[in-house]
Amino acid sequence: MELTALDGQRFRFDAGTLSLEFLLTGGEGELARWEQLHRPEDLAAWIPRSRLGVGGPVEVSAEELAAARRLRAAVRRLAAGAAGGSRSFAAADLAALNEAAAAPPPAPVIEPDLTRSWAPPVTGAQFLSAVARDAIALFAGPALDRVRMCEGDRCYLLFLDTSRPGARRWCSMDRCGNRHKLRTRRDRNPPG
Numbered sequence: 271m272e273l274t275a276l277d278g279q280r281f282r283f284d285a286g287t288l289s290l291e292f293l294l295t296g297g298e299g300e301l302a303r304w305e306q307l308h309r310p311e312d313l314a315a316w317i318p319r320s321r322l323g324v325g326g327p328v329e330v331s332a333e334e335l336a337a338a339r340r341l342r343a344a345v346r347r348l349a350a351g352a353a354g355g356s357r358s359f360a361a362a363d364l365a366a367l368n369e370a371a372a373a374p375p376p377a378p379v380i381e382p383d384l385t386r387s388w389a390p391p392v393t394g395a396q397f398l399s400a401v402a403r404d405a406i407a408l409f410a411g412p413a414l415d416r417v418r419m420c421e422g423d424r425c426y427l428l429f430l431d432t433s434r435p436g437a438r439r440w441c442s443m444d445r446c447g448n449r450h451k452l453r454t455r456r457d458r459n460p461p462g
């Protein structure tokens with residue numbers, strides 16, 4: 271997914287998995303300035319951009335938008351905790367995952383050309399179910415150890431490290447990876 275930083279730099283970011291990608295829609299507190307989900311139409315417009323691969327119509331209600339923000343906040347707390355090495359999670363956040371996952375996810379459809387799509391319309395509740403199921407698979411499986419927060423200064427991007435060696439440190443080499451490289455080079459060769 272292509273992101274734009276506050277300084278205007280555009281860079282590609284791979285969250286590695288649907289539930290962490292969903293965190294790109296914004297957040298609470300300091301992350302509120304990134305908020306993209308102001309109205310139900312905003313979520314309906316974002317869902318086709320996600321890695322779920324929704325090509326058809328999407329329907330989102332006001333209740334589903336509120337549920338989306340609650341689920342997102344829970345996923346963020348869980349993922350930030352996991353990235354920080356915590357293995358003890360708030361019961362309310364786990365309950366938020368369970369509640370969303372209990373709804374049916376989008377129904378897969380196979381097309382005549384043997385591509386997969388989702389039965390239209392995909393609803394907000396179906397999408398949130400897919401996000402919650404992805405999060406449960408993530409937090410209840412071996413990939414939990416691969417949840418990371420970018421090590422960049424004031425960068426809060428969370429991702430699943432899917433690299434084989436498991437040594438991914440940055441949201442993007444073009445963004446925080448490069449800034450880190452420049453800084454280490456500067457420290458090694460101080461001006462004057």
Ligand SMILES: [Zn+2]
Nearest residue numbers: 420425441446
């Ligand atoms: Zn970063």
